[in-house]
Amino acid sequence: MSELPLADLKVLDLTRLLPGGFCSLLLADFGADVIKVEDTGLGDYVRWSPPYYEGADPSARSALFLALNRGKRSIRVDLKTDAGKEVLIRLARHADVLLESFRPGVLDRLGVGFERLRLENPGLVYCAITGYGQDGPSRDRSGHDMNYLGLNGILGLTGEADGPPVQSAGQIADLGGGALTALVGIFIALRERERSGAGQLVDCSMFHGSMAWLAFVAADALATGGWPHRGQLPLAGGLTCYRPYRCADGYVTLGALEPKFWRTFCVGVGREDLLEHAFDPPGSDVHRAVCEVFAARTREEWRAFASEHDCCLEPVLDLDEALESELVTSREMVVELDQPGAERPVRLLGLPVKLSRTPGDPTRAPGPALGQHTDEVLRAAGYSPQEISALHDAGAVAGPGAAEAARGSFMSAS
Numbered sequence: 001m002s003e004l005p006l007a008d009l010k011v012l013d014l015t016r017l018l019p020g021g022f023c024s025l026l027l028a029d030f031g032a033d034v035i036k037v038e039d040t041g042l043g044d045y046v047r048w049s050p051p052y053y054e055g056a057d058p059s060a061r062s063a064l065f066l067a068l069n070r071g072k073r074s075i076r077v078d079l080k081t082d083a084g085k086e087v088l089i090r091l092a093r094h095a096d097v098l099l100e101s102f103r104p105g106v107l108d109r110l111g112v113g114f115e116r117l118r119l120e121n122p123g124l125v126y127c128a129i130t131g132y133g134q135d136g137p138s139r140d141r142s143g144h145d146m147n148y149l150g151l152n153g154i155l156g157l158t159g160e161a162d163g164p165p166v167q168s169a170g171q172i173a174d175l176g177g178g179a180l181t182a183l184v185g186i187f188i189a190l191r192e193r194e195r196s197g198a199g200q201l202v203d204c205s206m207f208h209g210s211m212a213w214l215a216f217v218a219a220d221a222l223a224t225g226g227w228p229h230r231g232q233l234p235l236a237g238g239l240t241c242y243r244p245y246r247c248a249d250g251y252v253t254l255g256a257l258e259p260k261f262w263r264t265f266c267v268g269v270g271r272e273d274l275l276e277h278a279f280d281p282p283g284s285d286v287h288r289a290v291c292e293v294f295a296a297r298t299r300e301e302w303r304a305f306a307s308e309h310d311c312c313l314e315p316v317l318d319l320d321e322a323l324e325s326e327l328v329t330s331r332e333m334v335v336e337l338d339q340p341g342a343e344r345p346v347r348l349l350g351l352p353v354k355l356s357r358t359p360g361d362p363t364r365a366p367g368p369a370l371g372q373h374t375d376e377v378l379r380a381a382g383y384s385p386q387e388i389s390a391l392h393d394a395g396a397v398a399g400p401g402a403a404e405a406a407r408g409s410f411m412s413a414s
Contacts, residue, residue: 004031005358012037012091013072015101016044018171019129019178019206021068024099026183028071029351030360032097035377036069036368037088040078040398043370044069055343057400059370066367067348070337074368075377076398083396085112090381092117092124097186101129104139114201124199125189129178133205145206148173152211153218161231161282177210231282240287241265241278244316245294252294252302255312268309269293339366374399 009032013024021044028034038044044065052061060066078084089112092098098117100107107113114126131148132138149155149172150165159166185202193199211218216235221227232238241256256262262278271293277286297305299315306313317325323334331354336345351360374397378388391397 003358004361004364005355007031007033009033009097010095011035011097011099012088012095013099014107015099015129017046017101018068019174019182020099020101021046022175022179023127023129023182023186024072025068025070026179026353026360027097027186029362029364030355030358034072035091035373036072036074037091038074038076038370040076040371040395043074043076047370053339053342053344053346056339056341057369059400060339060367060372061342063346063348066337066339066346069367070348070362071365072368073373073377074371075374076371077374078396078398079107079110079112081394081396083391083394085110087378087381087391087397088112089117089120090383091377093120094381095121095124096190097125097127099127099129099182099186103142104128104130104134118199122198123193125186125193125202126199127182127186127189127202127204129182129204129206131205132207134201134203138207143207145171145173148177148207148210152207153214154210157214157217157228157230157233157236159230160237161229163230165230172213173206173210176213177208178204178206181206181209181212234279238281239278240280240282240284240290243282245291247294247302248296248298250299251316252299253314253316254290254294255314257312261311264309265311265313268305268311335362337363337366369400371397371399371401 006027009027011024011027011032011034013020013034014037015021015024024032024034024036036044042048043059046068047059047062047065049062049064051063053063053066054061077087079088092112105113108115114128117124117126128134130139131143132141146155146167149168154172155165155167158168182202182204185204189200189202217228217233235242235257237243239257241254241262244251244253254265256265256278259278263275266272266274271289274286274289277284280286294302302313303315322328328334331350333350333352334347335350336347339346346366348362350362353360375388378391378397383391388397392399
């Protein structure tokens with residue numbers, strides 16, 4: 001394999017949990033040297049969340065942690081100490097990207113925010129992932145994925161007209177609005193740096209980033225003044241031709257939005273009388289007729305039908321069925337990773353992006369134990385053995401090991 005495409009990219013990741021972790025995961029999978037900067041206590045909270053791969057280091061056995069942190073290095077630094085702040089400043093001098101997810105102003109108050117670090121490294125791309133952005137009326141509010149989606153309209157528009165808002169199984173704001181939006185911003189800033197030589201602040205709000213997913217819906221509403229309600233959106237259950245249906249033993253999805261697909265479906269089921277009614281709403285006579293058509297066959301029968309009639313019809317799979325499907329296995333979307341000490345291989349989702357010449361490698365290195373690379377990173381930053389020892393003695397940094405109190409799930413703590 002050729003050298004990974006991001007092998008020369010140095011990233012400092014100060015984030016915890018999902019949004020920042022997934023963003024830097026994609027960078028690491030494509031070769032970036034991602035240094036996970038964690039505190040000298042618990043580190044990233046997700047380290048302690050079950051389920052676990054038994055036998056591995058207690059701080060690196062969580063399946064959720066490993067899913068986000070394979071291929072990274074870990075250093076423990078106390079940023080509340082002057083010496084710890086100096087460690088981060090020294091690391092930032094030679095970094096391309098710094099990623100953080102604290103509330104706005106936290107690192108500024110510690111003296112290691114964007115304005116301070118840019119003095120040391122004018123080319124630094126500093127990406128801050130927050131709930132509501134670096135400014136605005138909600139900049140200091142706490143929140144999670146569901147809160148952002150509730151406020152930006154997505155949650156209120158998701159579900160049936162006569163039912164409550166429906167949460168997504170995937171974290172739309174965390175991943176789509178946070179991780180992926182941040183990734184785009186980082187690469188735009190890196191590309192611009194090639195021209196100007198200067199870095200900049202990438203301000204990524206999960207609220208605003210996920211609101212952008214309403215591009216079509218908002219454009220329609222802003223142009224017409226017609227404000228949609230749950231269950232009425234054309235692509236969210238408002239059309240007979242484009243919605244999930246209950247079949248004899250489960251559910252299927254019909255996406256026959258284009259006339260050619262709707263025609264193929266109607267002709268295939270012998271209901272040519274429905275040809276002119278693709279866009280009839282739920283609850284209409286046509287919708288009830290289509291419900292009856294689907295209820296008469298099983299998922300497998302509909303799968304067979306779809307193989308003969310190209311009409312955008314697919315079964316609704318449970319997660320175990322999806323992960324075992326040929327569509328997943330044929331493109332290596334589940335990979336195995338050897339985690340030191342683990343009694344069995346770690347199984348994780350693979351890379352969603354496939355590059356033809358310089359593909360990524362999600363199995364190149366395991367997830368790091370807490371503080372596993374502290375001394376290694378400090379040596380590379382120019383600290384002498386005596387200086388490293390002094391930093392440890394002062395509590396400004398810490399190596400491998402974790403508090404006994406952290407050996408449970410942070411989510412189950414009372």
